[in-house]
Amino acid sequence: MTSPSQTAAAQSDTPGLEPEGLKKEKNKGGELVGRSPGQLMWARFKRDRTGVICAIVVLAFFAVSALAPVIASLYGKDPYTFYSNSDPNLLDEFGFPSGPNGGVSGDFWFGVEPQLGRDLFTQLLYGMRTSLGISVAVTILVVLTGTVLGVTAGYLGGRTDYWLGRVMDFLMAFPSQLTFVAFMPVVVALFVPPGDETPTYIRVVALILVQWALGWMGLARLLRGQVLSLREREFVEAAKITGASPWRIIRKELLPNVVTPILVQSTYMLPLFVTAEAGLSYLGVGIMEPTPDWGRLFRTAGNIYESDPTFLLFPGAAMVIFVLCFNLLGDSVRDAFDPKSGR
Template structure:
């Protein structure tokens, strides 16, 4: 999903949430079955990532222990047994050549992949909100300078710059932190554009004008008046951006400049599985399938959040739900 499309979708969010916005938001979100199911999947993935040490201990395995006896060295290191060595001791099989437990590496890899995406998204949102508010509340010259910087940032090729930066930074720097900094530090322009546009519209409303006439400073107005009203579009954009960041992290690891062994991540596992897709397909299908399910669930959840925060979409949803209920009553 391109950044321009994300900005367009997030821009449909309301300028301000209703007084009982939180309650209405959860009601609208629960009314969407696909979004509810996606939220359950995402919650399960995050719980598995947080409980990775506990789950690995429950399986009696850890992600770094080699088991050479579980692979057939004469066949090039293919796991012994069916379906990549799946059994009572190794619930998802073992890694080719090394024999490391795949279940342990999958859950530990979820910590890295999801953690990088969370950190990158938070950094993008923070930089975008600060730059967008500064452009909207500053004078014309500051607005022009920040707008040009934002336009340049939009034109930057994220993957090319990320590849260059990650290739020259010393290996001693923590790789997950570096990847989060690179993604978040480059790809913040979409949030900035949304915040600036919404803040400029909010500046013309009566409650902001009243706060300005009362003698309050710009940043006091931004903190107390604008930020609460900007929560809906920012949250919408962050929800749509999160699956993109997971895909970027996986792509960087797949290209060999992301997470380095022995630290597991789903993208890094895909890189190693590239040569085993015929002899040990399970090793490729597990991280690829998890990435697909995670990105799909986050995308559906992001769309559900956008719909729940947008009164126009939510009203259409309520009308549709009401018609469905009346149809069921008439049928009964």
């Protein structure tokens, strides 16, 4: 019979039999060096064409949104000007674009907004910037809160775990979309007296606070379960024996082992927050005129779709492409972290 050490040696000498976590590659000096889990994850991700393409598309959306003022300046228009005032022929007598396909032309690439004559291309650019900016801020806050509370509850256990668990259960009992709609006017009223005009930044802060307050519980519960199983492992017990503080154990031993679910869940949460923010603006409790917003474009399109159905084409296509690519990117990231994945 062969010993375990002989079997391991035979596997290491036989091509294709070593575990993926032990795969080695040659450096510039010709020596064999092991690859880190991050390098293995990156290698698996690069082999997934769908994931790479979706990552490029998602990055392009963020780049276009961040550079919206620059693109609008090069384009020569902005989302606030009523171009029908300078060109009376831009809209017909009923206030709809006089040109075909919603007024799409060399001057107005995506057409013009009915009744007001604003440029739809710049409206979409700035609307994406508003929606993505709010959603990224919410995602960061949710990830930080869910990570801190979930890991704390799982590691400390006892009364801390019990009370944090009850808080999570209580907040998860609220239907998210209905609660967003109900709480938005309440949160806005905390900053602005009734009857006064609400500044845009107040609405942005309110949107972030409402979505953050009701969005962190799912990640926290997931991480709590992960940490409950990890805290009984040998490496955590060894760290306790050496006298490591709870903070050091959480930071050095537990957090590196829950990076994967945090990253994967983040890629799923951000498109959900994008659609939630757009839904609030569509319902009239989010971003208001004259600030461009993705959801407000859908609201306008819903009011005029019978007379100008092409107005919804570009905002709707952009939303579908972004959400689809981000969800597919999340699947690819999850598969790249899973060495047993067959994709």
